[in-house]
Amino acid sequence: MSIATPDTKPPQRILVVDDAATVRMYHRKILGDAGWATDEACNGVEALERVHGQDEGAAYDLFVVDINMPRMDGYSFVRELRRLPGVPQVPVVMVSTEAKSHDASAALDAGANVYLVKPARPRELVLNAALLLGDHAAALKAAGALS
Amino acid sequence: MRTTAVAAVPQITDADFHKFAEFFYRKTGIHFDEGKRYFVDKRLLDRIAATGADSFRAYFVAMRFEADGSELQQLINLMTVNETYFFREAYQFDCLVNHLLDEVAARKPRGSRIRIWSVPSSTGEEPYSIAIYLLERWARIDDYEVEIVSSDIDSRVLEAAQAGVYSPRSVAQLPKNYLNKYFKPTQDGNWRISRDLVEAVEFSLVNLSQPADTRCFRDIDIIFCRNLLIYFDDLSRRVAAEAMYDALRPGGFICLGHSESMSRISSLFKVRRFPDAMVYQKPLELT
Amino acid sequence: MGLKKTSEAGTALRRVEERTYPRDAGGLIAQLRDADPAVRRWAARDLAVHAEAAPRLCAQLLEERDASVRAVLFSSAAQLGGSAVVEGLLPLLRSDDAALRNGAIEVLSGLPEAVAPHIDALLRDVDSDVRLFTVNLLGNLPHAQVPEWLGRVLNTETEANVVGAAIEVLAEVGNRSLAQPLRAVRLRFADDPFIGFAAEVALERIEAA
Numbered sequence: 001m002s003i004a005t006p007d008t009k010p011p012q013r014i015l016v017v018d019d020a021a022t023v024r025m026y027h028r029k030i031l032g033d034a035g036w037a038t039d040e041a042c043n044g045v046e047a048l049e050r051v052h053g054q055d056e057g058a059a060y061d062l063f064v065v066d067i068n069m070p071r072m073d074g075y076s077f078v079r080e081l082r083r084l085p086g087v088p089q090v091p092v093v094m095v096s097t098e099a100k101s102h103d104a105s106a107a108l109d110a111g112a113n114v115y116l117v118k119p120a121r122p123r124e125l126v127l128n129a130a131l132l133l134g135d136h137a138a139a140l141k142a143a144g145a146l147s
Numbered sequence: 148m149r150t151t152a153v154a155a156v157p158q159i160t161d162a163d164f165h166k167f168a169e170f171f172y173r174k175t176g177i178h179f180d181e182g183k184r185y186f187v188d189k190r191l192l193d194r195i196a197a198t199g200a201d202s203f204r205a206y207f208v209a210m211r212f213e214a215d216g217s218e219l220q221q222l223i224n225l226m227t228v229n230e231t232y233f234f235r236e237a238y239q240f241d242c243l244v245n246h247l248l249d250e251v252a253a254r255k256p257r258g259s260r261i262r263i264w265s266v267p268s269s270t271g272e273e274p275y276s277i278a279i280y281l282l283e284r285w286a287r288i289d290d291y292e293v294e295i296v297s298s299d300i301d302s303r304v305l306e307a308a309q310a311g312v313y314s315p316r317s318v319a320q321l322p323k324n325y326l327n328k329y330f331k332p333t334q335d336g337n338w339r340i341s342r343d344l345v346e347a348v349e350f351s352l353v354n355l356s357q358p359a360d361t362r363c364f365r366d367i368d369i370i371f372c373r374n375l376l377i378y379f380d381d382l383s384r385r386v387a388a389e390a391m392y393d394a395l396r397p398g399g400f401i402c403l404g405h406s407e408s409m410s411r412i413s414s415l416f417k418v419r420r421f422p423d424a425m426v427y428q429k430p431l432e433l434t
Numbered sequence: 435m436g437l438k439k440t441s442e443a444g445t446a447l448r449r450v451e452e453r454t455y456p457r458d459a460g461g462l463i464a465q466l467r468d469a470d471p472a473v474r475r476w477a478a479r480d481l482a483v484h485a486e487a488a489p490r491l492c493a494q495l496l497e498e499r500d501a502s503v504r505a506v507l508f509s510s511a512a513q514l515g516g517s518a519v520v521e522g523l524l525p526l527l528r529s530d531d532a533a534l535r536n537g538a539i540e541v542l543s544g545l546p547e548a549v550a551p552h553i554d555a556l557l558r559d560v561d562s563d564v565r566l567f568t569v570n571l572l573g574n575l576p577h578a579q580v581p582e583w584l585g586r587v588l589n590t591e592t593e594a595n596v597v598g599a600a601i602e603v604l605a606e607v608g609n610r611s612l613a614q615p616l617r618a619v620r621l622r623f624a625d626d627p628f629i630g631f632a633a634e635v636a637l638e639r640i641e642a643a
Binding site for chain 2: 435436437438439440472475476479480482501502505506508509512513540544546547576577578580605606607609638639641
């Protein structure tokens with residue numbers, strides 16, 4: 001018996017923004033293992049260049065952004081992102097080493113959707129990403145409902 | 148007991164390559180993937196030999212801890228192609244005549260002056276390319292007075308630029324009709340650019356790190372600074388970028404080389420994407 | 435219209451600005467407070483050759499709100515270098531303003547000899563954020579003692595984020611003597627998935643995996 005193949009949409013694309021190479025590697029591995037495509041940038045300026053460099057139809061579906069980066073920090077990047085004309089308003093997960101509550105509200109004020117304390121546990125990152133991407137299969141898997 | 152074999156020739160292992168690639172990306176924004184392995188390894192081995200290091204590890208440690216960054220600068224020289232010729236990276240000139248000039252002109256009355264600064268001038272290929280593009284490909288060239296200023300730190304190249312004689316290789320990218328229109332062949336197989344174009348560019352001797360030199364560049368509308376800053380150390384790069392920020396009018400544009408990025412230099416400029424190119428802009432509203 | 439010819443009388447490049455203030459250090463320092471950011475920027479730029487202005491340049495960073503002036507204040511501090519600049523910038527590591535902090539770290543990382551005597555105390559600071567930012571500083575500091583300082587962090591640090599940052603830097607600058615401390619710290623933070631991952635990468639990079 002043949003099973004109808006799902007239409008082969010390209011995987012959703014996530015931009016990981018962090019000044020630490022190992023953290024980028026770590027987040028990319030977690031997100032890649034969950035089935036998504038990833039790109040990286042090491043500060044807010046480079047992240048904006050990546051965004052501008054995307055062709056139509058290859059835009060990012062999600063951003064995972066560190067707060068504390070040189071050159072342009074996470075807050076500034078997200079504020080700039082939200083101001084860009086013609087760029088779809090894509091969800092943003094913000095990550096930070098700081099657990100102070102004012103950072104969470106600052107993140108949300110800047111335009112982030114979710115704030116996670118870094119480094120995020122793999123399941124927590126995947127679950128949040130999946131929910132923001134509308135990727136129900138991945139969300140269920142991360143929540144442990146599927147073995 | 149393990150026998151210690153002394154390698155006759157240093158090797159670049161996968162771990163070495165990744166360590167180097169991450170370091171180089173962090174410092175320059177240039178990303179080397181596996182496909183560039185041969186290219187990178189060869190040049191690393193060249194520098195390892197040239198510096199007398201006995202292994203990649205020894206070479207990398209020496210470079211990483213060198214206070215003035217001169218070995219990194221050497222490597223950057225080797226890892227990047229630095230050749231000048233007419234219409235090099237022409238997509239930026241397309242952007243100039245298709246978009247940048249129109250945005251700049253929209254903020255000025257007809258007949259006013261538009262200033263373009265090309266630095267480094269090197270032997271003149273870039274400023275003259277800009278001049279040709281303006282004359283041939285900007286519809287509104289007759290409505291504005293365009294001033295091209297061009298600078299270099301090296302007086303010999305400035306002299307060569309003003310002499311205006313070029314090799315066949317240097318003019319190879321020019322459409323034939325432009326070549327015939329703006330150049331005359333010389334006796335020895337080269338091409339001499341027309342005096343009209345030489346007189347359309349104001350050349351000057353300038354060190355971008357010296358405020359005394361850059362102070363007099365004001366109200367510039369568009370700067371071309373391509374494949375120069377990448378050869379500067381971190382501090383000189385910032386100082387030069389900040390000097391160019393001051394030289395620009397609000398809303399002015401700056402174009403860097405295709406493998407260069409402000410992300411490693413300065414956060415003062417906005418990123419602007421146009422169909423032909425990505426450029427940087429000094430903010431219009433000054434807060 | 436068209437291209438302007440240089441043979442025309444052109445004063446564009448050679449125009450000399452009328453100086454309303456003297457360019458000595460005192461006059462320039464006064465201009466650091468001018469209402470016009472361009473005047474403040476130029477004052478900051480011209481102070482790059484006046485060593486006695488180092489404390490004032492650093493102090494101005496705390497008050498300056500314009501990013502373009504801040505950038506030049508930092509650049510001039512970097513060009514001056516020396517212990518006065520280091521002492522002026524170290525307090526910025528405690529700032530809540532990320533741009534100020536990172537600007538200070540960037541300048542400090544270019545002054546390895548002047549910064550070195552302060553590293554031990556910074557790595558023992560009661561504030562874990564300061565310890566974290568010090569590790570970030572070490573990440574770009576061209577000083578031969580960096581691996582040793584990081585080794586000490588691995589052996590004594592209790593905050594996972596600081597340890598993680600130290601492991602990150604060791605992936606680049608570590609040597610084989612750090613292999614054992616890396617394995618030990620991986621055990622100590624066995625339930626932290628990032629530290630496990632980062633330690634693996636570092637061990638691979640220093641080829642002791």
